[in-house]
Amino acid sequence: MHAVFLVDKTNNVSKCGMGVIMPRTGLSKEEIIEKAAKLANEKGLSYLTVTTLSDYLGIKKPSLYNHVKTIDDVHRKLMIYGWKKVSEEVVAGIDSDDPKENIANFGRAFYKFAMENPGVFEAMLWYNKYLDESLLEATEGLYAFFFRQTDGMGIERDVANHLLRTYRAFLEGFVMLQIHNSFGNPISIDESLEISMNVLIAGMEQYRR
Structure with a gap:
């Protein structure tokens, strides 16, 4: 059986039984900023980059750019x-x-x-x-x-x-x-x-x- 790939509009995917990859629920702008605040408080503002934030959120950088322009x-x-x-x-x-x-x-x-x-x-x-x-x-x-x-x-x-x-x-x-x-x-x-x-x-x- 071949795995089926279902990709949402933000190109985020998550695995769900039988090797099938299901769409990840999208994050709102408010949730992204809440998470960015948590990361900045934990690691420092200088640690916060598009790469570290997208990794922290578990999404790809292009998906993050749907919500924010730059760091x-x-x-x-x-x-x-x-x-x-x-x-x-x-x-x-x-x-x-x-x-x-x-x-x-x-x-x-x-x-x-x-x-x-x-x-x-x-x-x-x-x-x-x-x-x-x-x-x-x-x-x-x-x-x-x-x-x-x-x-x-x-x-x-x-x-x-x-x-x-x-x-x-x-x-x-x-x-x-x-x-x-x-x-x-x-x-x-x-x-x-x-x-x-x-x-x-x-x-x-x-x-x-």
Whole structure:
């Protein structure tokens, strides 16, 4: 008996009894990015290539190109994926009546998310919401959250934009140094984070109307 080969539109095949090869169920773009995120977190963003991702997914490279254009496209999608997670999930549940406590709680939650997702975090680093609409949409919830806090602190919106830039620079820089084991002093990292956020938030208060 000769084996029968059934090939799906993405050229993916899988073996099924009697030597017959049956079509593999297609992957959605969302599933591909979820898997890419997992691989980047496990191995590092630099490990992520079209070859390593297609191997990880168990599909051929031409099939992957049906969903993504280049590895840079994957990195961009991971950037959007990460910031949407932060904007929609990390912010969720931060609802103290004290805006200063909300800003501090976000810093703690962002740090935790980034340390648990180092590969995705690295893709998020070069985010610029002005590049295109999809990047802006990914962080709408986050911007709204931050400005609610600064409004509650009585800070003008134009000043709040500068403070947001400062806070982002601190959080991303702190996480990046920690991920790369650049804090050699054995004193508590968590305490350093708390002290730094307290200093930043105290500084923000100086800009009340």
